[in-house]
Amino acid sequence: MAKRIIYPLYQLGNPQLRIFRPTFNLTLVRPGKEQPPDTVQFRIPLEMTKFDVRNYLEKIYSVPVAAVRTRIQYCTNKKRNHLNQRVKRPDYKVAYVQLAQQQTFQFPDIFPEKDRKHEEGSVEEMQEKFMEDERQRQKPDPRRGGVTEWFGL
């Protein structure tokens, strides 16, 4: 389906409405609260319905959907900017999709720790070396055996 468009009127007997180029975007989010293993959480546009979500996932992503539940999250209009004007954070709709055929889904870790090896002679490598030297200089004298500088002569 599409946003900000007037759809043709439907009356009994009309053909099924088909949208050829949907403009709706789905965002998969990590659930804030613990969800059952077969539940996937999405942020969807306010104009989307449960049927739209089901068709979208089944047709475009070929994900078997058993059930969809939605709710609208109201976001604050209380925050003020530097001109003391109220700034609205846009509302969004959340869809909880339960997968069919006893499938499960676990939100993956998309930002794993990776030790990066910088190429020789690059700026990042020089910066890394510099930072390493700085850290080495900041360390206390190892001959003092962990005793702070406060004591002593």
Add this chain to the structure above:
Amino acid sequence: MFCCSYILLSDRWRCTLPFIVSSDIVKMAAAVTSRLTAAVCRQFQRVVTVSSHTQSQYAAQASSKFHSCQRRRMYDSWWFRSALNDRALHTSCVRKGLEDFFDLPENWGEQTVKSGAPWTAKQLRVKSNEDLHKLWYVFLKEKNMLLTLEQEAKRQRLPMPSPERLKKVERSIMRLDTVVKEREDSLRLLQTGQERGRPGEWRRNVFGKTFWYRFREHPIPWYLNSRYKRRRFFEPSHVAPYTRLSLEKYLRSKIRKETRENRNQKRLAAMFPKKTALASDH
């Protein structure tokens, strides 16, 4: 009960939506070369990795990526390799489907992900309608993936790798939309002679301003529509003098702007006459 819908101007709205078929909308077109460079476009990378394996698997993958769940790329899938999936050997389609909301696993944790230039309207105009249809869904899925990544980055309080990809995809989508609209417009003009897809007419509102009113579809005629009758498409008599005054104001400002421009040009011509420019050449 009314069997037909009353459009305010009955026979002007002709639907000239072309020829794009809705079934099987999601075939990864092997022919459609994504503009994001071969090294790093997610779906293109998948094609590249697949081609190193047996021919049958490549054919299966190329033909129907999203419909044949069981035959898909079990060897290559990161879901298949993960520890979570070791218990059951059934390749669950859902993981293949929901995989498309995430980038390729090699790109997870990178600071930057390389991507090429967005599609231009000129490049898109060369493509056929079927190709554009498929491209629309490629863009849609890419945008979904980037939005998911952005939201997760905000949640983890880490910078999103290469946020310019979002802008590129958005521009490509807009350009594709422009190209499709151009084709629809030209088709409609040729077939029916209508300039606009949605009928409308020039009307005067209560403030005396003339505007283009676009019609809507209603199941009942306008004289039974009480909310429509409350809208006034005429200017009341006490507003009429002000239309003339606002027109005069507009004309006055236009003329003032023109005279200002002319005076400026004259002043510049006096400061830098053409004769000196020609004389300096010799």
